[in-house]
Amino acid sequence: MTRVLVAYGSKRGSTAEIAGWIGETLRGQGLETEVADAGTVRDVSAYDAVVLGGALYAGRWHKDARRFARRHAAALSGRPVWLFSSGPLDRSAQEGEIPPVPQAARASAALDACEHRTFGGRLTHDARGFLASAIAERSGGDYRDQDRVRDWALRVAAQVAATEQAKS
Numbered sequence: 001m002t003r004v005l006v007a008y009g010s011k012r013g014s015t016a017e018i019a020g021w022i023g024e025t026l027r028g029q030g031l032e033t034e035v036a037d038a039g040t041v042r043d044v045s046a047y048d049a050v051v052l053g054g055a056l057y058a059g060r061w062h063k064d065a066r067r068f069a070r071r072h073a074a075a076l077s078g079r080p081v082w083l084f085s086s087g088p089l090d091r092s093a094q095e096g097e098i099p100p101v102p103q104a105a106r107a108s109a110a111l112d113a114c115e116h117r118t119f120g121g122r123l124t125h126d127a128r129g130f131l132a133s134a135i136a137e138r139s140g141g142d143y144r145d146q147d148r149v150r151d152w153a154l155r156v157a158a159q160v161a162a163t164e165q166a167k168s
């Protein structure tokens with residue numbers, strides 16, 4: 001059985017939810033999939049493939065995603081890895097490919113990732129914190145496109161299956 005880990009770095013829960021959609025889709029394609037907070041994962045040796053996502057804050061990739069990439073780079077060498085970021089509070093992520101922020105690009109290089117995707121984000125109008133509430137007032141809302149996330153997860157599933165088949 002092929003095992004996949006979907007790990008995420010999320011502050012306000014919306015990236016965690018995207019990871020959950022990806023996990024559900026992969027499971028629907030017959031892959032044994034675990035979804036976990038990237039900060040809690042100690043060992044990746046049991047997984048054949050990994051999807052790692054992080055929320056974007058002030059142009060930075062969530063620290064748990066960054067740390068996961070650093071900590072597990074050696075163990076994941078030779079295993080397929082896909083990355084995603086979640087952030088834009090507008091429709092830009094639906095309208096075209098948004099390149100990774102520098103930290104996610106570095107993780108992509110370190111993990112030799114197959115692909116990186118940027119998905120829209122969510123900030124609720126009642127978000128707390130000085131900066132967050134100011135941003136929420138201007139551009140709060142849910143800009144995540146669940147269909148786009150699930151379509152991407154289907155592509156990941158197909159590539160995982162192809163990699164596993166090539167091994168056997």
Ligand SMILES: Cc1cc2nc3c(=O)[nH]c(=O)nc-3n(C[C@H](O)[C@H](O)[C@H](O)COP(=O)(O)O)c2cc1C
Nearest residue numbers: 010011012013014015055056058059087088121122
């Ligand atoms: C203070 C603050 C800074 C943010 N900076 C960025 C940013 O630099 N780029 C971006 O695309 N989104 C940015 N966002 C939007 C978040 O990435 C978005 O709300 C995301 O969905 C949060 O994910 P989470 O709920 O998993 O923490 C910012 C949001 C806040 C509150």
